[in-house]
Every structure is written in structure tokens, then in C-alpha cells.
Amino acid sequence: MKPKSSAWEHVELAAKLADLKEEHYRTVLTLSAVLELLIDKGVLTREELSAKAESIDAQLEQLISASLHPMA
Incomplete structure (x- = not known):
């Protein structure tokens, strides 16, 4: 082959x-x-969705930053 x-x-x-x-x-x-x-x-609003997305994004950014700079 x-x-x-x-x-x-x-x-x-x-x-x-x-x-x-x-x-x-x-x-x-x-x-x-x-x-x-x-x-x-009417289960959720666009504002609630946006706020949750921003919150999750911020958490992920912190995790990524911490993993890239573990001693910082």
C-alpha cells in the first residue's frame, strides 16, 4: 500500500x-x-439571553486566561 x-x-x-x-x-x-x-x-427575553451570554463569555475568558497564564 x-x-x-x-x-x-x-x-x-x-x-x-x-x-x-x-x-x-x-x-x-x-x-x-x-x-x-x-x-x-415568553419563557425568556432577549435581554436575559444577552446577559447570560455575556456572563458565560466572561467566565470562559477568565478560564482561558488562567490556563494560558497559570502563574499570574
């Missing part, structure tokens, strides 16, 4: 990336639909 060519590896990688993009699009679309339904039904 001969090794794969570099060009073929790039083609396979591009195909995998395209599959991931499609999966990501479908996931985001589904999440957006669920959020819109929750807002439409």
Missing part, C-alpha cells in the same frame, strides 16, 4: 471541513429556532 499524496490529504481535509461547516450551520440554525420559540412564548 503506497502512502497518500499530500494533495489527496488536502482534498480529504477540505471535505472534512465542509462537513463540519454544514454540521455547525445546522446546529446554529436549530439553536436559533429554539431560542426564538422560547422568546416568542
